[in-house]
Amino acid sequence: MTSFTGRVAVVTGGTRGIGRAVAARFEAAGATVVTLARTEPRQAVGRFIATDLGSHGAVRDAFRTVAEEFGRVDVLVNNAGGARPGAALDYSEAAARAAFDLNVLGALFAAQCMYPLTPEHGGASIVNIGSVAGTRPSPGTALYGAAKAALASLTKSLALEWAPRVRVNCVLPGPVLTESLTAYYGGPEAAAVVGQGLPMGRMAEPADIADACLFLASDAARQVSGAELLVHGGGEAPRFNRAGHLPRRAAGIDGTGE
Template identity: 55%
Template sequence: MTAAANPLDLTGRVVLVTGGGKGIGKAITERFLSAGADVVVCSRSEPEELPSAGGRTAVYHPADVRDPDTAFATVAFIEEKFGRLDVLVNNAGGAPFTDAATVSPRFSKAIIELNLLGPLYFAQAAHRLMTAQEGGGSIVNISSVSGVRPSPGTAAYGAAKAGMNSLTKTLAVEWAPKIRMNTVIVGLVRTEQAHLHYGDDEGIAAVGATIPLGRMAEPDDVADACLFLASPMSGYVSGAEILVHGGGEMPAYLRAANSESDHAPVN
């Protein structure tokens, strides 16, 4: 009896990762490279060093994900170079902390374009190529817990991610059976810029202690979920939301109750 083919071997497959040159996107790119795929990354500026893994290096193409023309140009580049596109990971996104009462309309518009409209543009561009090829394709949208719970300080971002979650489910219905659409809802992640948000290693550890699994996610945790959703192992998974958040965040009332119990008299 011959050994079964490795379902996580994506040799011969072509993957596009938006914002794939740094942070979570870099880890996703490296995971697909390790799996044997050809990977294209796109962003407004080229990374100082392109992601490499498994003896393979990503290909860079310039693109502003908020611009629909560059979305279609990126997919056209991939079609010309590789002849197909099997996986799209809409990873590019984010937002700085802002006050919802005073933030400018221009800023809010840019955040919505980056985190909601950009993924839609790239999905539309990928749709044309994926539906025309044998085997269809898989699209993975990188969302955030900010889209499924209150997001103070990043209101427009949270609203955009909530929109992305809805968009994924809708397109999973509209574009089936040729294209599978899924969402990875990401919690707190320890990236190279985590210290800007959470302070030093002690602060990062303190934040991690509030998560049921006892730590913040590593970028590789997100990358693993993306590889699963892009692989034949998830061939019957579409319209799903995969929570990569370590069990979520401890409810505030439990923290308050535990704090009070620490000072309660013991009988």
Template identity: 50%
Template sequence: MENLARGTADGSLRGRTVVVTGGTRGVGAGIARAFADAGAHVTACARRPPERPLDGVGFTPLDLRDPPAVRAFFDALPRLDVLVNNAGGTPHRRLAEADAERHARVIELNLLTPLTASLAAYAHLRRARGSVVMIGSVSGGRPSPGSAAYGAAKAGLESLARSMAAEWAPEVRVNTLVVGMVRTELAHLHYGGRDGVDAVSRTVPLGRLATPSDVGAAALFLASDAAAYVSGASLLVHGGGERPAFLDAATAGGPSDQED
């Protein structure tokens, strides 16, 4: 912890230039705020502007599914030190309820757009010896009924980040935040109202959902000098994970029922 505190407190991100895709609400806004609070020059890009401007965070309208527009955006930047690929998401939709083309759009948003942005940013990042932070999901490492295409894309994103880290070293570091359940302004759409959110929170070992600022703090760490020797890594930000279902289903008692 001493190294982490020294790395973030010494201003290692002060004056750095950071782009956060999808950085206008929810997790993305939490990440953008964290970098702005650390003294970085932050730009959030998304199709729509934030409902309320974020202090210290600029905004540029950008459709990340438009490769020529993405390349033009990054080409126009004078410098870039950190790219946070946060844009993504999916509606709840079982596989048989939609055609392949609709699922392909989910994969495009969550896997191909981070690749597009990273390639467009590469020259800047190489010159600055910067870093890429991918925002992954626990859905990429477990079954995700209702969001299968999203989970597949996030699994691919982790793999992409590891390969990118190997190919772009030593000039550019690439890491993934594997994010669990987050309490955002849209949490009720996924978990129900307050009762639903509270019930889901009780399934997390730490007893609560993450906040956007929790994810922002982790992204800040991976981009900072405190993580100078961290690349190709996946950092779990999930409050300890999910309680295994078999523990509630099992009828056996405690350790006394087992013999060596």
């Protein structure tokens, strides 16, 4: 994997869960890491700048600080996201707007501020953290799924507009074993049972998403832009698979199985 020594990586929402794992992975690969989030953790990875990622002005100020201190940005991982779950009928205007401000507009604002700080000869990369919720119906989290679908569309448009100076890709995680998701399922044991229902037999760890981000930002992916990379353990198992109705022997092209 490419060394990131001499490169500057900015990670939004980089203080816990997936974001913290991403920040730590880039730092281990040699990058100078800047994490942006609303609240400073007890121990941040790299340089921490308190930022309201749903505010264009706050994001602009944060990148101004990055420019003054480091002079460039080579990698941006737009990880900040989330939305309150609930029935679509119950969403207030404020909650709906907040979902798009954070998941879509925050990513756009950060990308806009990053672009002038990238090397003109190319080599810069943006990785947006989407979700499988943006690829299928998402009852109970409809606004979150809609926002992540918009982020995936934005990814593809920016990839076209900003090539070859900046590559733009999107990682689409399935369930990830973060503290918040573990609590949502009622604890580690319950979350592990849910993970066993995935084809790979477990939920992703934050490090799995971090590794995908590192790959997409690396020179090993130098021809990859506008892509959506699913990191979801194979997706949801089909009903016939879960019911144990798979044939004992795979059928051949002619249906004889030989």
